Amino acid sequence: MTDNLVNRGPAISGPIRTAIVGTGYIAEFHARAIREVADVQLVATCDANLGRAKAFAGGWNIPLAFDSLSKMLQETRIDCVHILTPPDLHFSLAKTALEAGVHVFLEKPMCTSTAEADELVRLAAERGLYVGVSHNFLFSAAFQRLREAVHSGKLGLIDHITINHFYELGQIRFGPFDNWMLRNPGNVILETGPHLVSALLDLAGPPEALSVRADRKIALPNGAEIYRRWRVRTTAGRTAIDLNVNFAPGFPQRTIYVRGLFGSALLDFDADTCVIDQRTPLDVDFDRFKRSRAIARQMRTQALSVLARYGLGKLKLMRRGNPYQNSIQDSTAAFYATIRNGQPLDGRIAGSTGRDVIEHCVGIIEASAIDKSATICDQLRADRPALAAKPTVLVLGGAGFIGKELIRHLLAAGYCVRAMVRGSPLPLDEFRSDHFEVVRGDIGTRADLERAMPGIEFVYHLAHAQCKTWDEYLAKDVEPTRLVGEVCLAAGVKRLIYTGTIDSYYAGAKAGTITEAMPLDPEIRRRNYYARAKAVAEDILADMSRNRQLPLVILRPGIVIGRGGNPFHWGVGRFSENVCEVWGDGRNKLPFVLVTDVAAALVKSIQVPGIEGKSYNLIDEPLLSARDYLQELEQRGDLTLSVIYQPIWKFYLADLAKWAIKVLVKHPDRFRKPSYADWESRTQKAYFDCARTRTELDWNPASDRKRMFDEGIRVALEPWLEATR
Known part of the structure; x- marks a missing residue:
């Protein structure tokens, strides 16, 4: 099986017009690589979720966004597509593009079978097109x-x-x-x-x-x-x-x-x-010494070169970045050079090589000889019990850490619950109850929300998106929250419970005591995007509550720990492998709360009458400092951590240096000037007075140091320890 060797397809006059299909994690690397190739224009992006496609297009100034490859190929001229979807979609999408006369560059793996790969290589050869595979590590x-x-x-x-x-x-x-x-x-x-x-x-x-x-x-x-x-x-x-x-x-x-x-x-x-x-040529002892020196010299020279390329790339003085980005950039450049000169594809990215790789995998x-028969599909098991009653509670974000604990508590309290998930429902398959159902949908899509609303009296909004830029937070977190409020108003629900975050407060050394009566950080525009997005979403819903009678209750959990959570919690410090950089000296007590207690408060928030329009902070008594937490984490996990108690000014200066470079190179994120208060707020030196929450919600969190250790650290560690065995 061979790739097409000459440019037998239609000649491309002018710049090569290319598009990205699939806007997940890897898409940013490909977009950056495409932008660095001369005479290639990134003109469109495509994703099954049109909102994600538009958000990605907006972030990269791409003119067009589509939710269908076929539609994109029909409505605009495309010369080449980068297919960056999950592997099981590679074959069908690549075949569609090749049949439309478009070159294809696939992320690895090329396909999920050699038969599929063979067909793509054959089809490309017949049409005089190139099909390449980004084995970028090479x-x-x-x-x-x-x-x-x-x-x-x-x-x-x-x-x-x-x-x-x-x-x-x-x-x-x-x-x-x-x-x-x-x-x-x-x-x-x-x-x-x-x-x-x-x-x-x-x-x-x-x-x-x-x-x-x-x-x-x-x-x-x-x-x-x-x-x-x-x-x-x-x-x-x-x-x-x-x-x-x-x-x-x-x-x-x-x-x-x-x-x-x-x-x-x-x-x-x-x-x-x-x-x-x-x-x-030296004697053995001198030979060892000289070889060791040579190895050290190579390491030093290459390490400095890697660092220099990264730094110069950030300053836009060199078209390079980190090693991973560079490898994708070079594999992409090799693919487009082939299209331009009509020569054989570099063997490292050739479709025939991609086919051979799949064969050997x-x-x-x-x-x-593993058992491959137990293929897991993307559906709940068919033997789930029929619903005993119609759901009256809707949970958005139920597959998350807090969401799953909330569902567990709601079912224990006798509620009939519906959870709407964007991805697979499989993480919720543990809840095999005649009081629980799962529906698929996206909170950013009105039709999906409306389909989930029949019979619903109470709505929990715990969903949040993983974003990098402020525009992404607006598109994926803030605007969907506005839509949730609108749909709840139209459906006439009895109460919407929104989970904010204490991160939207300033909680540094000058904060003193924080109660729900205090406003969120007045300098919220200078804070990190997550805290800011949560605050903006709160403002939108609060405005609906004041002016349109949206029955709203806001709960703001503290540093949540416990079953299903990550024991290496960034509320304590910045973790990287065995290294933890603590926010400050780590001596003050942190605003921890057990996830079971958060779930209990969430259930109370639909049971207590007359609390519409109010907000509650969910923090237990100050029991553990960062030092206490890390010491217990080491003991319970039999770990040795490298703990650095980092002054806040070091985090701030590093952020300030990055920002200066962003300004210098006109980075899209250059408009958010670093805030010392934002970094200092991570020390959580404020005292959270939750007396109103305890009284009005009849909330009684653990308030017990041993339970914090047992339920907050030991239980969270168990899955991690199991994974290391």
Whole structure:
């Protein structure tokens, strides 16, 4: 099977017009890469969710946004598409584009089967089009040094290659569990394996017989099974090859070690370094010394080069960025250079290579002999009991940390509950009750909200979006909240409960005592986007309450800990692996609250009469400082953390330096000047007086240090500890 070798398709006059299909995490990297290619215009974006497509287009100044690839191809001229959707959609979307006469650049994996890949390569060849696959790791500076050393013969005949991918797969612990990667035990290899297999093929050629062991199996909350460790042994000619994959928590390491007759090389993908070790003509003891010095010199030189490229890229003095962005940028540039000159595709991104990668990934799965029959679909189990009554309570954001605990409490209190989720309903499959149902929908879509409203008396709005820019927060968080209020008014609900955040207060050293009677931070426009978005959403709903009689109650939880939460909570400090940078000296008591107590207060908020128009803060008695929390976390988890008690001015100065660079390069986010008060507020030195909440909601939180340790830390740690076993 070969790729088309010459530009037999219709000639492209003028700039190449390209589009992005799928606006998830990886789309930003591709958009940035496209912008760096000369004579290529990013003219459209497409996503099944039109709101997301428009938000992405707005953030990148892309003229057009669509919710259908077919519609986009019909209504505007497109020369090439980048397909960045989940892998199970790659084939159908790529086929549609190729049949429309459009070049295709796919994120890895190319497809989910060799048969699908074969058809795309064949179709591209017939139409005189290019189909490429972004095996972007092969374009990193470090890998290019390694492949030159291997292919030039500098290392001599290659005896052994070891490829390690030790990198936690966060979805295993935190979801979303409807991710394609988690629907079948073999999908993690189809998703992650191309990084390893593409490197293997490029360095050594096709592997022969495979010996595979998959172990450390765990069951996910939705019933799916995942193997966290994979060990593959094979050969390619005279070269022995080991591939090791581990998705469990641990120190991240993505490396390739090559041993040859004349030397060895060690590549670190994350550091973007590749050091070569070879003998010198000196005596053995002096040889060791000189080689160690040479390795250190290579590491220092390459590390400085990586840092320089990153810094100069930020200053717009060089078209480079971090190593990951650079690798995508170079693979993208190679693809467009091919379209322009009509030459064969670089083998690293060729469709035929993408097809071979899938073939060998499938071979690894087959050789492992794992049970692949238990494929998890994106639906609740069919044997759920019929509803005993019509739901009267609607929970928006029920699949989240607080949402799931709320549903648990509502069902225990006898309510009939409906939860609306945008993604898969599988995370809620644990609630097998004749008082619970799940509907699919997006809170940003009026029709979805209206379909969820029949029979509903009480609505909980706990949903929030993960955003980076203020425009994204407005589009994905603030405006959907306005829509929720409008739909609740139209439906005549008895009460809407909105969850804000204490982060919308200033809570630094000068805050003193905070009660619900105090206004939110008057300088909220200078605060972080999350706190600001929550405050703006509160204002919108409060205005509806005052002027249009929206029956509203606002609850603002503190630092919520407990079952289902992340024990490495950023309310305590900034965590990165085993390092925690505490906000300040960590001595003051923090505003913790157990998730079970938050859920109890939420239930009370629909039971207590006459509280419309009021707000309540949900914080327990001041029981634990950051130092207390971290000490208990270490003891309960048998961990050794590197804890840094960081002065706030250091966080602020670092943020100020980044902002200065943004202003210099005219970054879209340059208009938000850093605020010292925003950083200092993270110390949470205020005292929250929740007497009104306790009295009016008859709320009795734990107020017990041992319960905070047991329910807030130990219970939250259990899933993490299980994942490391």
